[in-house]
Amino acid sequence: MLSRVADSLYWMSRYLERAEHTVRMLDVNMGLMLDKSSTSAEGRWKRVLAALGNPPEVRWESDYYQIVHSLTFDAEIPASVTSCLIEARENARQVREEISSEQWQQLNRMYHWVIQPHSEYGLNTRLADFLPAVVDGLHLFQGITDTTMSHGEEWQFIQMGRYLERAAFSANLLDLYQPELLSEPEVGAEGRHYQEWVGLLRCCTAFEAYCKVYTADLTAEWILEFLLLNPQFPHSLRYSIDSLRHALVAVRQSSGRPPVDELSRVSGKLQASLSFVEVSDILAQDAGAYLHNILQQCRQTHDLIYRFYIQYSVEAALAM
Amino acid sequence: MELARPTAFANPLLKDYVLDNTYDEMFSEDGLVRPHYAAVLEKFLNLPPEEMARRKRSVDLSFLTQGITFNVYGHGEGTEKIFPYDLLPRVITGAEWAHVEKGLTQRITALNLFLHDVYNEGKILNDGRVPREIVYSCRQFRREMRGLQVPRNVYITVTGTDLLRLSNGEFVVLEDNLRVPSGVSYMLTSRRVMKRTFPQLFRDCNVQPIEHYTQLLLSTLRSLAPEGRHDPSIVLLTPGVYNSAYFEHTYLARQMGIELVEGRDLVIHDNVVYMRTTAGLKRVDVIYRRVDDDFIDPLAFRSDSILGVAGLFNAYRAGNVTLANAFGTGIADDKAVYAYVPAIIRYYLGEEPILNNVETYLMTDPKQRKYCCENLDKLVVKAVGESGGYGMLIGPHSTAEQREEFKRMIEANPRNYIAQPTLDFSRAGCLTENGIEPRHVDLRPYILYGDKVRIVPGGLTRVALRRGSLVVNSSQGGGSKDTWVLND
Numbered sequence: 001m002l003s004r005v006a007d008s009l010y011w012m013s014r015y016l017e018r019a020e021h022t023v024r025m026l027d028v029n030m031g032l033m034l035d036k037s038s039t040s041a042e043g044r045w046k047r048v049l050a051a052l053g054n055p056p057e058v059r060w061e062s063d064y065y066q067i068v069h070s071l072t073f074d075a076e077i078p079a080s081v082t083s084c085l086i087e088a089r090e091n092a093r094q095v096r097e098e099i100s101s102e103q104w105q106q107l108n109r110m111y112h113w114v115i116q117p118h119s120e121y122g123l124n125t126r127l128a129d130f131l132p133a134v135v136d137g138l139h140l141f142q143g144i145t146d147t148t149m150s151h152g153e154e155w156q157f158i159q160m161g162r163y164l165e166r167a168a169f170s171a172n173l174l175d176l177y178q179p180e181l182l183s184e185p186e187v188g189a190e191g192r193h194y195q196e197w198v199g200l201l202r203c204c205t206a207f208e209a210y211c212k213v214y215t216a217d218l219t220a221e222w223i224l225e226f227l228l229l230n231p232q233f234p235h236s237l238r239y240s241i242d243s244l245r246h247a248l249v250a251v252r253q254s255s256g257r258p259p260v261d262e263l264s265r266v267s268g269k270l271q272a273s274l275s276f277v278e279v280s281d282i283l284a285q286d287a288g289a290y291l292h293n294i295l296q297q298c299r300q301t302h303d304l305i306y307r308f309y310i311q312y313s314v315e316a317a318l319a320m
Numbered sequence: 321m322e323l324a325r326p327t328a329f330a331n332p333l334l335k336d337y338v339l340d341n342t343y344d345e346m347f348s349e350d351g352l353v354r355p356h357y358a359a360v361l362e363k364f365l366n367l368p369p370e371e372m373a374r375r376k377r378s379v380d381l382s383f384l385t386q387g388i389t390f391n392v393y394g395h396g397e398g399t400e401k402i403f404p405y406d407l408l409p410r411v412i413t414g415a416e417w418a419h420v421e422k423g424l425t426q427r428i429t430a431l432n433l434f435l436h437d438v439y440n441e442g443k444i445l446n447d448g449r450v451p452r453e454i455v456y457s458c459r460q461f462r463r464e465m466r467g468l469q470v471p472r473n474v475y476i477t478v479t480g481t482d483l484l485r486l487s488n489g490e491f492v493v494l495e496d497n498l499r500v501p502s503g504v505s506y507m508l509t510s511r512r513v514m515k516r517t518f519p520q521l522f523r524d525c526n527v528q529p530i531e532h533y534t535q536l537l538l539s540t541l542r543s544l545a546p547e548g549r550h551d552p553s554i555v556l557l558t559p560g561v562y563n564s565a566y567f568e569h570t571y572l573a574r575q576m577g578i579e580l581v582e583g584r585d586l587v588i589h590d591n592v593v594y595m596r597t598t599a600g601l602k603r604v605d606v607i608y609r610r611v612d613d614d615f616i617d618p619l620a621f622r623s624d625s626i627l628g629v630a631g632l633f634n635a636y637r638a639g640n641v642t643l644a645n646a647f648g649t650g651i652a653d654d655k656a657v658y659a660y661v662p663a664i665i666r667y668y669l670g671e672e673p674i675l676n677n678v679e680t681y682l683m684t685d686p687k688q689r690k691y692c693c694e695n696l697d698k699l700v701v702k703a704v705g706e707s708g709g710y711g712m713l714i715g716p717h718s719t720a721e722q723r724e725e726f727k728r729m730i731e732a733n734p735r736n737y738i739a740q741p742t743l744d745f746s747r748a749g750c751l752t753e754n755g756i757e758p759r760h761v762d763l764r765p766y767i768l769y770g771d772k773v774r775i776v777p778g779g780l781t782r783v784a785l786r787r788g789s790l791v792v793n794s795s796q797g798g799g800s801k802d803t804w805v806l807n808d
Binding site: 094 | 570573589595598600
């Protein structure tokens with residue numbers, strides 16, 4: 001596969017995953033504004049912005065609705081859902097011959113739907129219909145991807161993009177929540193933070209899955225354990241890193257090149273730091289530092305993927 | 321002069337159908353439907369309007385979601401439009417096509433011999449049959465190609481020749497596009513859409529197939545691989561996603577199962593071309609390039625090009641890679657050289673041209689220039705190196721200022737312009753909001769030349785969708801329709 005194609009598929013996938021996170025953050029937090037909560041509106045929306053990487057164009061100015069609207073529709077803001085979908089489609093357009101027609105058509109359809117003027121979404125209720133519809137569209141795209149595309153190298157780069165983006169997002173989100181989580185480890189149904197913890201879980205679509213394992217009793221330890229270490233839940237950090245590793249191994253095998261030691265080492269260490277650890281170990285040390293470390297390793301993995309598969313020098317390639 | 325309206329036109333869908341001295345593809349002069357069009361016309365006249373509208377909508381939607389669009393320059397980068405599409409096919413008899421096919425084969429064979437000659441001994445120039453200065457003053461002339469041997473001596477692997485049909489029913493060649501002709505994907509997707517939209521009609525009409533075009537193109541390219549490269553690696557080189565024909569590039573690459581590469585995907589090392597893949601560098605043997613000469617190698621040609629590959633020309637000269645089409649083919653489709661094509665055919669093949677040229681005035685000839693400058697309102701003036709309907713003046717539809725401007729430009733640079741009479745070329749029935757009306761059409765068949773000349777029956781029929789318009793280019797408001805060549 002051409003390196004440029006790998007690059008486009010990887011970023012198409014990252015942008016779609018990012019769009020989904022943004023939508024879910026906005027949707028969940030808009031819902032939380034309906035109830036009284038321990039977190040002030042300002043604290044909440046600043047945290048939302050931080051989870052989305054603090055886009056410089058958007059600031060908290062007492063009107064959360066404005067934030068939601070900008071982060072959904074404003075194509076001038078690179079972090080907005082619309083921008084992410086435009087970028088994803090642009091990347092897909094660059095590699096149209098590599099993805100299936102069904103994939104392209106679904107992405108193209110979403111694009112045309114999202115970029116049309118959305119003045120009719122002036123009302124909160126309409127926006128509340130719009131955001132879940134975006135998620136539905138994204139899920140449909142993922143399903144189409146999995147069923148219409150060969151699970152070869154191209155597909156593996158899509159997997160890499162998705163899970164690396166997801167892992168980085170989850171690690172960052174947990175880092176933002178962990179000071180509050182750890183300051184109040186026990187949360188009863190009446191606890192001040194109950195709504196907040198449900199919100200956190202729902203940002204990761206994890207609430208129902210969590211309940212199946214731990215029931216609706218929320219504790220900081222269980223929440224951390226579930227979102228960090230659960231091996232079966234697709235939005236947990238561990239699951240994301242396992243999937244990333246899986247894709248990396250598959251690409252290494254199919255490219256027929258000798259294994260890249262550095263990439264195997266970094267991604268393997270990252271996987272091990274999630275596979276062979278218990279939540280009590282994390283809580284015993286500095287949870288913030290642990291999450292920072294994971295984020296750091298995610299970035300390193302990204303750089304190494306680029307150095308070995310996408311932006312290598314001609315000399316290095318000829319030497320192999 | 322409008323002719324008497326025959327009773328066949330009683331159908332309300334035909335109330336605005338005009339028949340005059342222009343050749344009509346669907347009706348003969350006496351207003352009777354031509355036999356090869358009968359089944360198609362009957363079907364379209366009998367389809368309920370709401371059913372027609374439904375099919376039209378479903379076709380438009382399918383073009384949009386498939387992304388069968390083109391980019392228009394000067395309308396904001398990356399602006400996509402659906403290619404306007406007419407559902408009523410253009411029908412050609414098998415006998416008419418056989419004649420066209422013979423003529424095109426003859427013409428391409430001669431033009432290829434001309435290119436080989438000009439870039440080697442130059443016999444035709446020495447014999448004075450084509451003026452040396454016209455060839456050497458052509459902007460597309462590539463000195464670098466002198467004495468260079470190309471595989472099988474084939475320069476023009478892919479050609480899209482534009483044909484018109486005059487009022488006497490004769491097909492003539494308007495221009496040869498020998499550089500990087502586009503549009504073939506519209507021919508292929510139109511056919512797929514028509515088969516899906518009118519399956520029964522298609523089956524009843526016994527249409528000759530065209531779907532094997534991509535397979536023919538692939539084997540043509542394979543036949544041109546450098547010597548000793550069995551199982552050659554073939555790629556399609558595109559300028560990238562902002563090119564107006566990008567959809568076509570992706571489509572052809574996918575249909576042929578070859579890599580679609582951009583300049584930045586290729587690297588040259590020791591005069592060998594490689595592409596960058598996730599598994600390292602992979603050698604490239606044949607490049608079907610859709611990038612113009614000017615932009616393809618910043619070292620050999622325009623140094624400001626970022627679309628090209630530095631060193632590609634040297635690799636080509638070393639014989640390590642084949643490019644199709646070859647460099648410098650533009651001299652043979654220069655609009656001034658065009659005037660000499662009949663002479664070229666006679667010179668190399670000793671035959672009379674089967675397909676005639678359109679009468680062409682050379683502005684380099686003072687007498688012809690004088691005549692043209694005095695009669696600009698009756699003529700079409702074209703810049704010799706342009707295509708796509710850019711840089712031309714259509715006399716009868718022009719303003720006095722436009723004519724003055726062209727007169728100035730012609731006097732300033734006579735070599736850069738030619739003039740032709742405004743042609744009365746044929747019209748074919750098209751669906752409009754008023755039912756069925758005639759619109760001007762041309763025909764662009766695609767000719768492949770590798771180990772031999774191959775042409776799939778038909779081509780792209782382009783339509784001037786505005787009433788009375790003579791311009792069929794997609795960049796200027798033209799559309800297309802499927803072309804059905806029947807088995808007689």
